[in-house]
Amino acid sequence: MHYVYLDFNSTSPLAPSVHEAMEPFWAEHFMLPGQNHAGCQGVAEALERAREGVAELVGCEAFEIVFTSGGTEANNLAVLGVTNRSASGHVIVSALEHESVCNAVGSLERRGWRVDVARAGSDGVVEATEIERLLRDDTRLVCLQAANPILGTIQPVREVADICHARQIPIHCDAVQLFGKLPVDVGLLRADTVSVSGHKFYGPKGAGALFVRRGFSLSPVMYGEIREMGLRPGSENVTGWIGLGAASRLAGRCAAEAAERMSELRARFVQRLCEQISPQPTILCEAAERLPNTATIELPGDAARIARVARHLVLATPRTAKPADEMTRCLQAIGLSPQRIGRCFRISLGWTTSQEQIDRAADLLAEAWDTCRA
C-alpha cells in the first residue's frame, strides 16, 4: 500500500487470524450445519462457537445473537421487525442515525406511521431529555445509535433505554461503530436490539449480527426456512459468520489496548496538524465523550480540494449528492452551514495505524493546504 489509510470507520481489512479461522470452511468443511450427515456436526459446532464469540463481545448469551448479512440487514430487522407487530404508531429516530435506520423508518412513514427526529446538539450528542420530550403514548420504537461514525460522539443509550423501558417502549441501538474501538456490554447499553457489522472491526464483509434481548419479540423481514431463532432464513453464511466470530474474539482481546493507542495517535495528529495549518483548524465535538479513533476537523479551506491534493491519504469528506450523504447529514444535524460542511474532513484510525502514518498524514494535509492556498 502506497497510501495512508485513515478511513477505518468505513471499512477495515480482514485480520490475518480471522482469515485463517475462515479458511477450513471454504472447501474442506464446506457443508451446511443442517445437512443430513454426521460430517456437518463440526460445522454446526464451529458456527455455534462463532455465535458464542459474538455473544462474548456483545456481552450477552449466544442464543441472543442472530446472524445477518451485515449491519444494514441487522438495522432493518430491528426497525421493521419490531414495528411489524403494529399496524401503525409513532417512532423516534435520532438525527444522527445511519441511512439503514433512517430509511427503514422512512418506509414506515410512507405507510402512515408518525416519525419524530430527535435533534442533536452542536456537541454531536442527542440528549436523553430531547428523546424523552418526544415520547408519546403510541411510541412503538426509539432508535439511538451507540456512536456516530462521522463525529465519533457517544450517545446516551443507557439513559435513553432506562427512560424508554420505564414506559415499556423498545429501543434499538445501532452499535456498529462501537465494536473494536471501545469495550461494549449490552448489559450497560440496555437496548433491546443492537446491531453488529463484521467489516467494521477486521471481520469479513457481508457478515453481521443483531443482538435480540432474551424474550424480546421480533418478526423476520425475510421469509424461508426456520433458521436463526426464526428471525433470519437462508443457507447459513458459514464462512462469513465464523469470520465474524473470530473477529469478535479478536476485538474482545484487543479493543481496550487499541483504544488507548488510537486515542494517543489521534491527539498527536490533531496537534501536528494544528501546528502546521494557519488559520488553525477547528476540531469538532471535542467536548463530548467519544470514540478514540475518530476526529472531524474543519479546515480553513475546501476540504475535498485539499483531500484531492493530498492524494496519498484515504479520509472522508462530504459529497455533494442528493440525497445528502451521511457525513453531510450529520454535520447539518449539529448545525453547520453548507460552507462550513465543505471545509470538514474526518479521519478514523485503526488498530494497525502507526505513528509514522499519522505524522505523514498531518504533513501531507499541511502541504496540501499550502498548495491550495497558493
Place this chain on the structure above:
Amino acid sequence: MHYVYLDFNSTSPLAPSVHEAMEPFWAEHFMLPGQNHAGCQGVAEALERAREGVAELVGCEAFEIVFTSGGTEANNLAVLGVTNRSASGHVIVSALEHESVCNAVGSLERRGWRVDVARAGSDGVVEATEIERLLRDDTRLVCLQAANPILGTIQPVREVADICHARQIPIHCDAVQLFGKLPVDVGLLRADTVSVSGHKFYGPKGAGALFVRRGFSLSPVMYGEIREMGLRPGSENVTGWIGLGAASRLAGRCAAEAAERMSELRARFVQRLCEQISPQPTILCEAAERLPNTATIELPGDAARIARVARHLVLATPRTAKPADEMTRCLQAIGLSPQRIGRCFRISLGWTTSQEQIDRAADLLAEAWDTCRA
C-alpha cells in the same frame, strides 16, 4: 474426506479458482467501491467485472444483475418487491417452490392477499395449463422455479412466462438449482426476475444475485444507502460478490461438459443400485426433462435407516419435522404417501464426483440395504 459427498444440491465446496479470485480483496484491496479515494477504483472495477461474470452466465446485461446475500434474499426481493407495488391481489405459486418463495408468499396471504398453489403432476412437473387455469384479473405475480432441487425436474418456465406476459402478469423464476448444471439463458427463460445462489455452484456462501429484467419495476425489501440500482442497500460484500462472479465464469465454461459427465454417472449409479437391490428401487420422475445430476429413488425399505447405516455417504432423506421439510413437501406434491416418502432418498452429483465414488456409493447403499433387511 472419508465420505462420498452426493448432496451438491444442498451446497458445494468453493472452487480453488474462485478462492483465488477472492483472495486479494480480503486484506489488500479491502476498500469499498464508494470510498473517497482513487485506491478504491480497482475494487469498483473488480466488482463490475464480477457483475458482468454473473450477467454472462445468466445471459443478460450487467445492469440487470442485483447482488444479494443469497438465493433466499433474491427470492424475497423478487416476491415482496413486486407485490409491494399493490395493496392486495392474487399470487400463484407452484407446489414445488422453495421455502423462501412459499413463505414470502405466505406473508402476503397473512396480509389479505389471495394465493393459489399450482399443482405438480406425478411426473414432478407443474404444467403450464395448470397455471393458466389459475390466472385471474387481479393476479400480480406467478412464481415458478426453473428446476426442482429434490426431483431434478425442469419446469416449463418459458411457456408459463409467455402466457403470463400475454396478460401483463410478472413471473419470478427461482433458478438457483439450474446454474452450473445446465446452460441457462434468461432470454429463453423469459422470466422478469431470476434468482441465483453462489454456493450452489462452487461460489461462496452468503452471496447471490437477482436478475431484474431491464425496465422491470421492483421495490427494495431493505432500506439504506442507494446501492445496487436502489434495490439492495448495505456495504457491498466485495469478496463474496467477486467470488460469485468468478464462480459464474467457471460455470459458464464448465457446465455443459460437467452436465454430460454427471448425467453418465447418474445413470451408472442408478443401474448399479438397481442391479444390487431387490425388490428393485423405483426411480422417481424419470420421464421428465431433468437436471443431469439429480436422482430421487424409492427404496424397498426405510431410507433414513439405510442412510444411517451407509454412514460414509452424504445424501438427502426426508425428515419428520413440522413444518414439513422441502423434500417431504415436494414428494407430497407429486402424490406420494407418507410411507413411500419415508423410503425415498436423493442424490445430487457435482463436477468433482468420480466414477469410483459413484460405484462406492451404490455398493454402500446395497450393503446397507442388506444389513437393514437382515
